[in-house]
Amino acid sequence: MSLLQYKSQAVAKPYFIAAIGLFVGQILFGLIMGLQYVIGDFMFPAIPFNIARMVHTNLLIVWLLFGFMGAAYYLVPEESETELHSPLLAHVLFWIFLIAGALTVVGYLSVSYERLTEIGGNNLLATMGREFLEQPTYTKIGLVIVVLGFIYNIGLTVLKGRKTAITIILLTGLVGLAVFFLFAFYNPSNLVKDKYFWWWVVHLWVEGVWELIMGAILGFVLIKITGVDREVIEKWLYVIITLALVTGLVGTGHHYYWIGAPGYWQWWGGFFSALEPLPFFAMVVFCFNMVNRRRRDHPNKAATLWALGTAVMAFLGAGVWGFLHTLAPVNYYTHGTQITAAHGHMAFYGAYVMVVLTIISYAMPLLRGREVNPERAQVLEMWSFWLMTVSMVFITLFLTAAGILQSWLQRIIPTPQSFMAVQDQLHIFYWLRELAGLVFLIGLGVYLYSFFAKDKPRTVEVGETVETVKTVETQPATF
Amino acid sequence: MSQFFTKSMARNIFYGGTLFSVLLFLALTFHTTWTLPKRDHRENLTEQVARGKHLWETRNCIGCHTLLGEGAYFAPELGNVYTRRGGDFIKVWIKAQPTKVPGRRQMPQFNFTDAQLDDLVAFLKWTSEINTENWPPNIEG
């Protein structure tokens, strides 16, 4: 018997599985790069650093998009109290997206990048070769088609059903995601203008519209696991996303300090981006508040842990580590150093990786036909939470240490040293980062394993009472 | 939050605040675009510079290097490499890659023609002349 309120919610499952699969690939390429940082010619010239990097970052973005789409397909029918407009379209788009993504990665790894620009449509419209936007122009066009089809499907479902703040906010975030991606097609030969609008994709995604998507997903999961009144949760959500956009839009200016834009951005960008931690702080207060006010103890302990963890780690990674280098006098020295990498890692992990893992943790058991996961599976999942989260904290700390030294030796002391000379002195931190990365991989392994873990059979003494929740755990899972 | 602060009030603040921020950001963007010609010296942005940027992109230099502090952190900053090293060094350097020094970070061989190398250098020279508010702090980038 299905536990889904609407059977079309089931289309979310392949999206979540694909997301997790690509996540594994992302981490493997991260570890390759981590080694190349210390053993410079590792795998060269088979996989040069830049190729590993585009696989790592593009897989990240693609699997997060899979996660967001899965989240939307799962939560929108339930919120709207109606079946999804077209489950068939969702399935078709899934395969188009997966095949386009896989082909792109194969392209990165099998032909030279120069060749890829030729076969990837870059001569038609030059969009490639910029950080995070390395995908062939054809892939970008494919992505636009997939996202538009997805928004059409979700949009019609929202329109025909009950409209809640959560679905409205989610839809606004998704439309924003699509609109800002269009700037990926704008690539003037003037580097300053190119950079200026490049940030409309990158910054306005992660510090703008993605925060709306994140808020909506967190809000939905919190309603489900705490049973707190929707009115309260939705009011909070509006406050959070107001803070996000009011600080984050003009906050884009923290990327305009040194790229040729006018100097006044040091004030505009500094002031508004210094306030950007506020929405993340509000999310922490919100999540803990709701869990403390809970009206029921949801048996999915792991999902609750992921939800609280998301808020805390997003605040640390985006809020605290972002604030660290966002003021112009600091950024002057830290711009484009390992400090940036430290922040990029913890922010992406804390906010977007974790929110996707939160919705997967909540929805996947139901999609697999169980009320909640067996006790042992949940324990393993919580172990993986701690392994991945703690190792990400350490990755961040090691990169921060490397970044402070780098800024110091290369940019602050009176006899500045060259980039390569400085890198040679940072090896110890890069080795430690790689070690922490390996622990992360182990955590990810435990995470994967938790999907297949069953409870060990227990012997029960005559007369001993066994908690009743246990019964649901013995149901077979369908994957 | 109390009864006095309702969900619809929160929603209206969201719409109002967002609209205000969008307009402010667009106004600043408009002003920036208007003042840029003085800062990016686009009178020097020749066909050759544009070709150089195209080579920069189609070889994905940004996947290892930063340019004006943005990109990857694996290899030296190149926004000011023209000032640091000069055009001739850059050409010789690119031709001589990879160094094949064991254990050292490697840069690929791109097999550029001499004309292409001139284009790349023109792009890096133009980039080094952008008014970046005195960034980077020193010549090491």
Ligand code: HEM
């Ligand atoms: C979840 C939200 C966030 C994510 C995922 C994120 C991610 C990133 C990434 C990946 C970069 C590097 C971009 C590049 O490669 O050039 C970056 C840069 C930066 N971020 Fe964030 N960020 C977030 C939030 C914030 C917040 C809230 C602040 C400020 C309080 C902030 C301040 C900065 C600054 C100043 C830079 C530029 C670093 C430099 O000059 O090199 N970020 N961010």
Ligand code: HEM
């Ligand atoms: C677990 C092992 C990991 C290792 C060893 C690793 C390593 C690396 C390395 C070496 C880079 C390139 C830095 C450079 O440009 O020089 C990088 C970039 C990046 N990685 Fe990872 N990574 C790992 C996990 C992750 C995870 C879990 C995430 C997502 C949350 C992530 C997100 C990113 C992002 C966003 C960038 C671009 C950063 C920027 O431009 O500032 N990585 N990673």
Ligand SMILES: [Fe+2]
């Ligand atoms: Fe930003």
